Amino acid sequence: MTTPRIRVPSSVKAGEAFEIRTLIDHPMETGLRHQTGQAVARRMITRFEAQADGEVLFTADLRNGTSANPYIGFFARLVRTTTITFLWREEDGREYRATQRVTVT
Amino acid sequence: MTTLTRRTFGLATTAAGLALAAPSVLHAQTTARLVVVGGGFGGASAARYARIAFPRIDVTLIEPKTSFVTCPYGNLLLAGERTLPQITHSYDGLQARGVRLVHDWAETIDASAKTVRLRNGQTIPYDKLILSPGIAIRWNAIEGYGEAAAEAFPHAWIPGTGAQTALLRRQLEALPDGGVVGFAIPPNPFRCPPGPYERISMVASYLKAHKPRAKILALDAKDAFSKQGLFQDAWNELYPGMIEWVPLNKDGKVTKVDVQEKVFETELGTRHKIDVGNVIPPQSAAQIAIDAGLTNDTGWVPVNPLTFEATRARDIHVIGDANIGQPMPKSGYIANSTSKVAVAAAVAALEGRPAPAPTVYFNTCYSHVGPEYGISVVGIFRPGETAFVETANAGGVSPRGPLAQQREQRRLEALHADAWYGAITKDAFS
Numbered sequence: 001m002t003t004p005r006i007r008v009p010s011s012v013k014a015g016e017a018f019e020i021r022t023l024i025d026h027p028m029e030t031g032l033r034h035q036t037g038q039a040v041a042r043r044m045i046t047r048f049e050a051q052a053d054g055e056v057l058f059t060a061d062l063r064n065g066t067s068a069n070p071y072i073g074f075f076a077r078l079v080r081t082t083t084i085t086f087l088w089r090e091e092d093g094r095e096y097r098a099t100q101r102v103t104v105t
Numbered sequence: 106m107t108t109l110t111r112r113t114f115g116l117a118t119t120a121a122g123l124a125l126a127a128p129s130v131l132h133a134q135t136t137a138r139l140v141v142v143g144g145g146f147g148g149a150s151a152a153r154y155a156r157i158a159f160p161r162i163d164v165t166l167i168e169p170k171t172s173f174v175t176c177p178y179g180n181l182l183l184a185g186e187r188t189l190p191q192i193t194h195s196y197d198g199l200q201a202r203g204v205r206l207v208h209d210w211a212e213t214i215d216a217s218a219k220t221v222r223l224r225n226g227q228t229i230p231y232d233k234l235i236l237s238p239g240i241a242i243r244w245n246a247i248e249g250y251g252e253a254a255a256e257a258f259p260h261a262w263i264p265g266t267g268a269q270t271a272l273l274r275r276q277l278e279a280l281p282d283g284g285v286v287g288f289a290i291p292p293n294p295f296r297c298p299p300g301p302y303e304r305i306s307m308v309a310s311y312l313k314a315h316k317p318r319a320k321i322l323a324l325d326a327k328d329a330f331s332k333q334g335l336f337q338d339a340w341n342e343l344y345p346g347m348i349e350w351v352p353l354n355k356d357g358k359v360t361k362v363d364v365q366e367k368v369f370e371t372e373l374g375t376r377h378k379i380d381v382g383n384v385i386p387p388q389s390a391a392q393i394a395i396d397a398g399l400t401n402d403t404g405w406v407p408v409n410p411l412t413f414e415a416t417r418a419r420d421i422h423v424i425g426d427a428n429i430g431q432p433m434p435k436s437g438y439i440a441n442s443t444s445k446v447a448v449a450a451a452v453a454a455l456e457g458r459p460a461p462a463p464t465v466y467f468n469t470c471y472s473h474v475g476p477e478y479g480i481s482v483v484g485i486f487r488p489g490e491t492a493f494v495e496t497a498n499a500g501g502v503s504p505r506g507p508l509a510q511q512r513e514q515r516r517l518e519a520l521h522a523d524a525w526y527g528a529i530t531k532d533a534f535s
Contacts, residue, residue, distance in 0.1 A: 003328065007356040007373040021356070021373040071373075098354055 002026055004098045006086055011103040014079050020050065020058075021073040024088050024096060030064045047089040048072055052082045078104050136163045137455045139448070140221060140231035142211045142393065144168030146175075147237030147425030147440030149199060149533040154445045155235075156202040159452045165205040165229060167221060171196065173534070174264035176297060177437055178526055181473060182270050183277060184307040189267045198535040211238075214397040216418040233451040236399075236415075237425040237440065238391035239263070240296050243404070246387040247289065248361040257364035258289075258382035261304075262296060276381045277308060282316040287369050287379030289359035290325040291387045294405070296426050296435045298331040299472045299482065301385050306336065306474035308383075309344040321348045322377060324369055326358040331434070332472065332482050332502055339474040342508050359384070390427035397421070405429045410488035412450035412460050413443060420454075422447040432495045433486050438468045441529055463488050465496075471522035478508075479519030 007021040024045070031042025048070075050058040058074050076084075081104045088096045139162050141152045152166040172195045181187040196206055210224040214236070220228040242260060244251050250258070259276070261269040280286065286308055290301045305323055312319040321344075329352075330336075340348045351357035351371075361370040362384060369377045369384075389395065389404030399406045399415045406415055406423045408430075413422040424447045425440035433439050443466055450460040466486040473479055483500035486493050503518060504511060 003354055005354050005356055005358070005372060007371075007375055023373060100355070 002088075002096050004086065004088060004096050006098045006100055008084060008100040008102060010101070011105055012078060014104050015077055017075045017077050019073060019075055020084070021071070022048075022086055022098075023069065023071045025069050026088070028062075028066055028068045028070065032064075044091050045070065045088045046091045047087075049087050049089075050074075050076075051085045051087075052076075052078065054085075057084065078102060080104050136161065137452070138163045138165070138230060138232045139235065139451065139455075140164075140229055140233075141166045141235040141237065142168075142214075142221060143237035143239060143391075143425070144170070144173055144196060145237060145239055145425060145440065146437035146529070146533050147239075147444045148235065149173065149196070150441040151235045151237060151424065151444035151448050152199055152204045153202060153533060153535075155448045155452070156199075156204055158445075158449065160203070162452060162455075163205070164203070165207060165231075166196070166199060167207045167209065167211045167223070167229065168196070169208060169210045169224075170266070171208055174267045174270075175437065175526075175530065176262075176264055176300070177529075179261065179264055179267075179270050180300070180304045180307040182267075183274055183304065184310045184473075185274075186307075186310075186473075189271070193267070194530055194534040196534065211393055214393065214421065216397060216421060219420060232420070232455055234421045235444070235447055235451065236394060236397075236421055236423045236427070237444070238393050238427050240388045240426050240435075241391045241395070243387045243389055247359055247384065249364065250362050250384055250386055254362060254364050254384075258362060258384045260384055260386055262300075262385050262388075273381075273383055277311060280312075280316060280319060280381050283318040283320075284316070284380035285320050285322055285378070286312070287377060287382045288321070288323040289362070289369055289382070289384040289386070290323060290327070290330075290357075291385055292326040292353075292358075294431055294435060295385070295388050297470075298434045298436075299336075299470050301325075302330060302332070302336045303472035303474065304383070305348060305350075306339065306343075306472070309340065309347055310475050312347065313344055319347070322369075322379065323348060323350045324357045324359050324371060324377065325350060325352050328352045328354050331470070332480055334505055335480040335503055336472070336474065338505060338507075339478060339480070343475045343478065390423075394423065394427050399423060401429075403429065410491070410493050411463060412454070413447035414450070420451075422451050430493055433466060433484065433493050434468055434470060436468055436470055437529060438470065439466065441533060442467050466493070468500075469525065471518065471525055473519060473522060477519050478515045479517075479522045480515070481518055481521070 004024040012018045029043045048060040086098045141148045155164045178192045213222045259269045259273045261273045356373045358372045406428045408428045415421045426435040468484045471481045480503045482502045485496040485499035
């Protein structure tokens, strides 16, 4: 249950700011929570990256204070048609990805 | 209407392919009472089969409506390729076979007293109950989509008298050329997995002929769907540029609708303005199954895969869309084919015999995607210990490939679909 979701316009005007919204289903377990006397195993996304044709566009480091199912939104500007790749990385290395091609007009 | 003779009885049971025990253990004192709730594909097939295979059993069918409008082929009404009377079936055939019809709502089940209480207050006792109640819509699971909203954005997913489908058709007729038809499609499991995509195709077929500048926006709470490759090939070939399908991971999940503004809003806050909206909402087993305590936290009814007896109540066999049949689809075909197994198991238990040996459950779902253009998926399933199991490397979908190469295959499958519809409605209602 870690389907990432992204909202990115499929076309934008060159140089004009546009909004990107992302969401991923994830428990963001800190390892500190107890359930029926047992600690729930830690499982945490600690890194979020957006890359524009492989170049870093936006990054965020996430820590224990981040809620489950983290929602991340930001603005970007593009000058040419670009494929944006989003990745969510758990601290043990597991990754979830989504991509969207944005046509610049 | 034909009457049942020994000869036709023999033929019918052979055709059903189920071995029958010699009728040697008849309970002499009374006739066993089989009560069927719900007159759709599951219930009608169960009642009909029970009369054919076990004429010694007393069969009552409780169904509020006096005729049944099928979900299959309902989408063709939207394209103007069928009319409501063509997909409406009476219960006269079942009555002629000796099924006692009770046209009232079954309101509650008392599993310990083994009775069904009707809306009119009457109670009907049973020895075995076949419950085929279908689905309920989870109103307000999508914010703003309550019962009143269905008059603005029809679901047309429970046909009833056909009013919802007729409403959607009228809205399509009133749509201006260049307008947008929005679809909200639910997550799994739901009734008729390929149904939304057949509907998109049939609406596209209508628009192509009458409003070629109109667009279809299909917002989906899933990332993949039944016969996806075949549907998308067909959309590209038949309706290029008309249909935009937005999967879950591209913000396709509709979480809110606004009937005043005519807006579908998705999870990440995108507001899509539409002119006509078809909301296919999240679903559960019908209310009577929930009220009877038969459902688990999924909202559907767990059953024994061999007998279809509910795991939460004795002597209630739950068939059709209401049960947890995955990986079997919630289809009329599955309801029809499994109804016979459930009846055979119920009668065996009544007569003190073991349940029939495990059999195979078949499903075929045909979809019409355009004129003379049919596609299909076939699945073969078996009862496992606690769940149903799909047989690997059996079944499959229609071959893919450009229309120029597959034209004859598509034309034949459209004809096969028509033949299937004729056959299954006969097997349920004649």
